[in-house]
Amino acid sequence: MSDQDRARALRRRHVHERQAVVFGVLIAGLGVAGLGAAAMYTDNLSLPFFERGFSAKPTAAAESVAVYCPPEGALPVPNDQITVDVYNGAGTAGLARQTAQSLTGLGFVVGATDNAPSVSGVGRIVYGPAGSAAAYTLLAYLPDAVLQLADRADARIDLTVGSGFEGLLPPEQVVLDPATPLVGPSGCTPFSELTAATQDGEQADGGEQPADGEQPAEGEQPAEGDQPAG
Known part of the structure; x- marks a missing residue:
């Protein structure tokens, strides 16, 4: 083999070695990132600056x-x-x-x-x-x-x-x-007081309903079927 062929073979070997190192580093980085993501997902790792x-x-x-x-x-x-x-x-x-x-x-x-x-x-x-x-x-x-x-x-x-x-x-x-x-x-507040307070709040939000027998406001038409008897 000539010196020129040996030089080309040496260069190819160096290129292959560099590629192997680069790909190895990338694969290792991806592996670490994957493990970290899995740890965060399973709640095995908690970072103070990361809040979900x-x-x-x-x-x-x-x-x-x-x-x-x-x-x-x-x-x-x-x-x-x-x-x-x-x-x-x-x-x-x-x-x-x-x-x-x-x-x-x-x-x-x-x-x-x-x-x-x-x-x-x-x-x-x-x-x-x-x-x-x-x-x-x-x-x-x-x-x-x-x-x-x-x-x-x-x-x-x-x-x-x-x-x-x-x-x-x-x-x-x-x-x-x-x-x-x-x-x-001991000393807890009866649950009935909670439900009573809740009901009072709902009635207050619902507005006032007209009483039975209350006449419609002036200008309001009576509902169908409410015409006075002849």
């Missing part, structure tokens, strides 16, 4: 509001009829996912899982009037959680685990009897 949107964004601190008793005579709701959105307010990576798995194992239906602003204590259960019995049912598995009423129409509830969260109670330690009505904490 919430389906129902909890507040940072529980407000000092009245705790309403469960509806009178309300029974525990079967776990498989309760939908819970789980939020991580403890700052521990993967805690929302782990808690969601625990809830699923207990038969609850888990909706969204996400990060949340920092929450102190064991956690917070956010619910609307329609989800009162469901919230008290979940509270039996997390007795030290704070109940917080929200303005929502459905029975879905949120569980935000806080910095003091150590796990849900195992079923054998949960004090719930399917045939025994739920009981609220």
Whole structure:
């Protein structure tokens, strides 16, 4: 082989080596990016500058509001009829996912899982009037959680685990009897006061209805069939 042929062969080998290095770096970078994306998606990695949107964004601190008793005579709701959105307010990576798995194992239906602003204590259960019995049912598995009423129409509830969260109670330690009505904490506000306030607000928004027998305003035509008898 001539010197010229050897030089060409050497150049080709160097080109191939450079290409191999470039492609190797690209493949490695893609692999790292893929692992990072998977970790973020499964809640195993939490970045302080990355904040995802919430389906129902909890507040940072529980407000000092009245705790309403469960509806009178309300029974525990079967776990498989309760939908819970789980939020991580403890700052521990993967805690929302782990808690969601625990809830699923207990038969609850888990909706969204996400990060949340920092929450102190064991956690917070956010619910609307329609989800009162469901919230008290979940509270039996997390007795030290704070109940917080929200303005929502459905029975879905949120569980935000806080910095003091150590796990849900195992079923054998949960004090719930399917045939025994739920009981609220001492001093809780009767649920009837909540429903009464809600009804008063709806009537106020609905406007005033004319009383029976009230004559139509001047110039208003009577409805068909309301002509005076001959």
